[in-house]
Amino acid sequence: MPRSLRARLSALVAVVVLLAVALTFAVVYHYTGSQLKAQIDRSVRSGAAQIAHAVTERPSPSARRLLTTARRYAATQPYTGSALLLFVLIPGVGRASNHPELFGTDRPEDGESAAEQVRENRQGQRLARPRVGYSSQLAPDTGMLRMFQVRFSVDGYAAYAGAAEPLESADHAQEVVAHSFELAGALALVLAMLAAYAVGSRITGPIRRSAAVAARIDGGDLTPRISLPPGTSGELQTLAEALNHMLDRLESAFAAQREFVADASHELRTPLTILRGQLDLLVGAEGEADGSLDRVEVERVERLMQSEIARLTRLVDDLLLLAQSDRDDFLHVSVVALDELVTELWDGLSLIAERDFEIGALPALTVRADPDRLAQALRNLARNAIAHTHAPNGLVRVDVSARGNGIVRITVSDDGPGVPRDARQRVFERFYRTDAARTRSEGGAGLGLAIVRAIADAHHGSVRVTEAPSGGAAFELDLPTGR
Secondary structure (H helix, E strand, C coil), X not given: CCCCHHHHHHHHHHHHHHHHHHHHHHHHHHHHHHHHHHHHHHHHHHHHHHHHHHHHCCCCCCHHHHHHHHHHHHHCCCCCCCCCEEEXXXXXXEEEECCHHHHCCCCCCCCCCHHHHHHHHHHHHHHCCCXXXXXXXXXXXXXXXXXXXXXXEECCEEEEEEEXXXXXXXXXXXXXXXXXXXXXXXXXXXXXXXXXXXXXXXXXXXXXXXXXXXXXXXXXXXXXXXCCCCCCCHHHHHHHHHHHHHHHHHHHHHHHHHHHHHHHHHHHHHHHHHHHHHHHHHHHHHCCCCCCCCHHHHHHXXXXXXXXXXXXXXXXXXHHHHHHCCCHHHCCCEEEEHHHHHHHHHHHHCCCCCCEEXXXXXXXXXXXXXXXXXXXXXXXXXXXXXXXXXXXXCEEEEEEEEEECCEEEEEEEECCCXXXXXXXXXXXXXXXXXXXXCCHHHHCCCCHHHHHHHHHHHCCCEEEEEECCCCCEXXXXXXXXXX
8 A cells, every 4th residue: 555645545546436437337338238138129029020910911821821921021121230130930831031041051151161051050940949039049140139039820830920130239339338438447547546646746735844844843943834835725724824823832832941941040040059158158167277167157057048948948849839730630629718718818917927918898709719729829919919018008908809700800909019011911920020129039939920820720710910099019810610
């Protein structure tokens, strides 16, 4: 079996054309033969009835007088290759025909041997045997004859009137049909294969171009795109557009991955550098002349190292959470009462930061969500508000409202500087900070809002940032109720 699509398509079309031509040939061949033979049957039946009527139109006193009448009538209907063979058989008396040589003769014909004449005489004798109705018999020098005979009585004798016609015309017509189909079939097969090859080339052309693009992509180049010529089928255009869209997403994903790895490496490098520097400081101090260490200095280094280790731990935990956010077991869903969750969360936050924590509208609404992940998202939004407000009166407010269509909105707002419009889409990206001047120790790693978006996406919800009535930022977390 050929491996290329063009060759397979050509072979498939060839097989289909051959089957179609063969089936059509069988039907036409059989129909042509059946129609010609039916026409011959009608002709010999009519001829037999005609000679029977001619010899019995006037009553004959004897069988020999009837045979004489039959011979005179047969003489007026000479036999040719296109005319009917007419005959009357009276067993024991004689026979009359417009072609008597067919029924055998003892005199050799010109150019025939005695053996050939004997064989033809035997065929003529078999032909002279009465057979009522239709029959097919082999006749000397004529081939197969289609015969029809009727029986009648005269002078106490049984007589038979019949007509016959060679089947050569029907056989010749069927041969013509066969030769015509052979020629037409060969021509149709060649044309069909050429057309199939052309169509296959047109169909596989875009596929070959797509394969070339895929080979370049496999080599690490994500920039090429599939470009199809005008007139390409809609299905291939749709496939090319889908592949190009997929490549766009892959290119964006790889770019984001490279950026993520670079940012993560930078974030990890900073605390590791601090830890190594502090360890070098301790080793250097221990190597001084007296070998003694200042306890105050040791405690300072210990606190600093503990702080950086905690920072590394949080960063690794956040990265692990983001990596797991696409897994099916990321959420453990249950029915969550939002009023209870928000109240407990805001009460706990008031113990770790000196801010004006407010709880606004808080209707008794429930959602199907993971309570731990939801609390983590709200905690991150609250910590973001704390980081952008000032103690002791900085506002950190939460509101809950039903938005219709099975959506519940949780809004966390503050009275800080807000988020610039051109940064409102990027604040949810990993390692992004709106305030470049803020130190990393104060601003964190820039993963908190990315985690909020990951949790919202896992719940089939969304999150966005707008301007709060107080002039600060308002983060709106929309979640489906799941009912």
